[in-house]
Amino acid sequence: MSFEDWYRQDRLPHIYCAGCGNGTIINCTLAAIDQMGWKKEETVFVSGIGCSSRAPGYILTDSLHTTHGRALAFATGVKMANPDLNVVVFTGDGDLAAIGGNHFIHACRRNIDITVVCMNNQIYGMTGGQGSPTTPLGCLSSTTPFGCAETPFDLCELATAAGANYVSRWTSYHVKELEKAVKVGLETPGFSFIEALVQCPTAFGRRNKFRQVADHVEYLRSHSLLKAKRDRMLESGEKIPGDMFVVGELTRRNRPAMGVKP
Amino acid sequence: MKLAIDETRCKGCNLCIKVCPYKIFNEGRKLNRKGIAIPELDRPERCANCRLRNLYGRQICGVCQLTCPDQAIHWIEEEPYEPHKVAIEY
Amino acid sequence: MTSRLEFWQGNTACAEGALAAGCNFFGGYPITPSTEVAEHMAAKLKKNGGVFIQMEDEIASMASIIGASWTGARAMTATSGPGFSLMMENIGFAAMTETPCVVVNVQRGGPSTGQPTMSAQGDMMQARFGSHGDYAIIALCPATVQEMYELTVKAFNLADKYRVPVFLMADETIGHMREKILIPDTVERIGRKPLLPGTLPFKADADLIPGFGKFGTGHHVHVTGLTHDERGYPSATNPKLHAALVQRLVDKIENARYDMADYDIINPEASKVFIAYGAPVRTVQQVMHDKKDKDLGFLRLRTVWPFPEKALAGFRNVQAFFVPEMNLGQIAREIERHVKVPVISIPKLGGELHTPADLVAALEAHQ
Numbered sequence: 027m028s029f030e031d032w033y034r035q036d037r038l039p040h041i042y043c044a045g046c047g048n049g050t051i052i053n054c055t056l057a058a059i060d061q062m063g064w065k066k067e068e069t070v071f072v073s074g075i076g077c078s079s080r081a082p083g084y085i086l087t088d089s090l091h092t093t094h095g096r097a098l099a100f101a102t103g104v105k106m107a108n109p110d111l112n113v114v115v116f117t118g119d120g121d122l123a124a125i126g127g128n129h130f131i132h133a134c135r136r137n138i139d140i141t142v143v144c145m146n147n148q149i150y151g152m153t154g155g156q157g158s159p160t161t162p163l164g165c166l167s168s169t170t171p172f173g174c175a176e177t178p179f180d181l182c183e184l185a186t187a188a189g190a191n192y193v194s195r196w197t198s199y200h201v202k203e204l205e206k207a208v209k210v211g212l213e214t215p216g217f218s219f220i221e222a223l224v225q226c227p228t229a230f231g232r233r234n235k236f237r238q239v240a241d242h243v244e245y246l247r248s249h250s251l252l253k254a255k256r257d258r259m260l261e262s263g264e265k266i267p268g269d270m271f272v273v274g275e276l277t278r279r280n281r282p283a284m285g286v287k288p
Numbered sequence: 289m290k291l292a293i294d295e296t297r298c299k300g301c302n303l304c305i306k307v308c309p310y311k312i313f314n315e316g317r318k319l320n321r322k323g324i325a326i327p328e329l330d331r332p333e334r335c336a337n338c339r340l341r342n343l344y345g346r347q348i349c350g351v352c353q354l355t356c357p358d359q360a361i362h363w364i365e366e367e368p369y370e371p372h373k374v375a376i377e378y
Numbered sequence: 379m380t381s382r383l384e385f386w387q388g389n390t391a392c393a394e395g396a397l398a399a400g401c402n403f404f405g406g407y408p409i410t411p412s413t414e415v416a417e418h419m420a421a422k423l424k425k426n427g428g429v430f431i432q433m434e435d436e437i438a439s440m441a442s443i444i445g446a447s448w449t450g451a452r453a454m455t456a457t458s459g460p461g462f463s464l465m466m467e468n469i470g471f472a473a474m475t476e477t478p479c480v481v482v483n484v485q486r487g488g489p490s491t492g493q494p495t496m497s498a499q500g501d502m503m504q505a506r507f508g509s510h511g512d513y514a515i516i517a518l519c520p521a522t523v524q525e526m527y528e529l530t531v532k533a534f535n536l537a538d539k540y541r542v543p544v545f546l547m548a549d550e551t552i553g554h555m556r557e558k559i560l561i562p563d564t565v566e567r568i569g570r571k572p573l574l575p576g577t578l579p580f581k582a583d584a585d586l587i588p589g590f591g592k593f594g595t596g597h598h599v600h601v602t603g604l605t606h607d608e609r610g611y612p613s614a615t616n617p618k619l620h621a622a623l624v625q626r627l628v629d630k631i632e633n634a635r636y637d638m639a640d641y642d643i644i645n646p647e648a649s650k651v652f653i654a655y656g657a658p659v660r661t662v663q664q665v666m667h668d669k670k671d672k673d674l675g676f677l678r679l680r681t682v683w684p685f686p687e688k689a690l691a692g693f694r695n696v697q698a699f700f701v702p703e704m705n706l707g708q709i710a711r712e713i714e715r716h717v718k719v720p721v722i723s724i725p726k727l728g729g730e731l732h733t734p735a736d737l738v739a740a741l742e743a744h745q
Binding site for chain 2: 028030033038039040042043044045046047048049050053054057198199201202205227238239240243244
Binding site: 037066067068080082083086087088089090091092093099100101102103104107108110111128129 | 403429433437438443446467596599
């Protein structure tokens with residue numbers, strides 16, 4: 027079995043643009059699920075609206091493609107009604123943090139036993155490139171033509187503060203680490219949140235001077251700071267550059283969880 | 289085994305060229321019928337999975353396959369007696 | 379069939395009816411005057427093997443019952459006006475994906491925050507047309523505590539049969555009043571049509587209803603709110619497909635209008651006919667009892683949507699319809715479309731019931 031077996035072959039090739047990071051993240055998630063030995067009959071994918079949320083339509087399991095931002099509420103209903111099902115949620119940064127912000131913090135608070143993979147491309151890709159709550163300060167998008175004036179969310183800190191059991195962040199460059207992180211998330215009971223920073227060449231990359239897909243991926247690689255290194259830098263008093271982001275397993279704890287398979 | 293890029297799926301993003309640790313890919317020069325330059329295999333003998341998959345019985349490396357956003361990379365068995373370059377490790 | 383006699387509040391009867399019908403999931407948010415339904419379910423569902431969860435808002439409540447319904451559960455929520463408005467997007471999603479679920483709306487004075495503790499019937503049009511786009515739903519209106527119980531059971535059966543959200547449009551009067559109720563030993567349960575292996579999950583039979591492939595049974599159903607084909611795959615740019623899908627969703631309910639219609643006709647030969655649903659039914663019954671006039675007829679509606687217009691034709695000698703409602707004539711407007719005789723709307727805003735004198739005055743004003 028490989029992750030390829032989980033795809034609906036009659037629906038490929040998919041609608042994603044050339045070089046879209048979402049395809050990579052779906053590969054990694056399916057590879058992790060395949061390693062867990064889960065069966066297709068007992069796995070359910072839930073998603074909201076956006077490029078990331080088109081993913082369940084390409085996967086050969088039961089899936090729920092719901093309204094914008096509400097994926098976590100639907101997933102809560104599925105998991106609580108039938109805790110034997112394995113529920114994985116695909117969302118994007120806008121779907122999760124903007125319209126879905128309230129459901130996000132409550133799902134973390136409840137610590138419901140689902141795994142959320144957030145494909146954070148720092149923009150609203152599907153609708154043409156509007157700013158999102160994670161668009162970095164100063165970046166261009168179609169609704170921030172003079173540079174984004176709002177400070178962005180740190181989704182991982184939000185999840186940790188709200189009570190998630192497992193929080194980790196990787197990028198679309200770090201495929202092997204991402205696959206392992208998703209696997210740990212699937213194994214950990216309680217709310218597992220994996221943020222994956224991805225490139226959006228058509229909306230974000232085009233407006234923010236990443237002319238080649240590879241340039242954007244290189245940017246993601248060079249600006250990611252491993253957690254261990256960040257901790258060392260903090261200890262030694264070194265200043266951490268503002269545009270670096272921390273990757274790795276950021277939170278892992280054992281708070282009481284809801285909806286765990288008995 | 290040998291690496292094959294599915295021409296019906298590849299969209300020419302060239303991410304495989306960037307991520308391969310053994311640098312086996314090179315940018316394509318010829319455009320195919322869809323107008324995409326599929327990456328060429330410059331040094332396929334360096335691919336760890338091609339060489340060692342059958343020996344160890346499991347996937348080795350596979351970063352290009354995981355990274356490819358269009359699921360265009362597969363490994364297929366070679367024909368018997370198909371000529372291919374071999375890299376010898378000391 | 380023996381039954382036992384109880385003295386219950388309307389909301390309690392609704393919750394008990396749901397439990398009797400096999401409801402095993404309630405996802406709700408408290409709002410006056412429907413909170414008692416949630417509280418009763420919170421106390422009793424677990425014993426029946428069900429799950430109660432208080433969600434963070436009404437949007438999440440509706441979402442959670444749709445998710446639960448897809449795992450095969452009989453799911454329900456209860457709310458009032460402001461919460462009903464919040465649920466509209468997901469109600470449209472349930473209609474589009476043909477998810478069976480029951481939504482209880484114990485109506486209160488509106489618009490906006492309005493009169494939380496007073497009665498009204500102001501959401502009747504919203505129940506039918508509240509979400510965007512064209513779709514059809516079923517709405518039932520109880521007028522007594524007994525009907526709160528029976529119509530809740532019926533709501534679950536209709537939801538499962540037609541794969542549609544069904545609304546129980548009660549009002550604060552019926553929700554909060556206490557009355558005698560006879561509980562039957564058993565209630566009828568009509569389940570969902572199963573999805574046969576090898577059949578496409580959204581391919582409808584002759585009755586326009588597809589089989590239901592619940593999650594976890596290996597059917598690999600992709601459920602989406604996008605316009606979809608019979609496999610469930612999104613296909614949003616196909617004009618004929620969209621037209622056919624929306625038409626089927628509407629026809630599925632509208633064509634079966636008279637299979638599910640539930641109404642009483644009293645004195646069909648009358649020339650002056652009252653039409654009422656919900657709490658005003660009781661006032662009309664009082665007027666009919668006081669006047670004992672054979673020329674006064676009554677159409678008591680229990681299914682308001684889809685509207686059973688053939689019932690109107692049951693009154694051959696009618697010269698005027700009188701429609702008392704606790705809103706500014708929402709169903710009177712619907713009745714007007716179907717008949718040529720005058721339709722006199724008797725609205726009552728403010729939260730109090732019509733008095734018999736109000737109705738008699740309206741009768742006399744139109745001599």
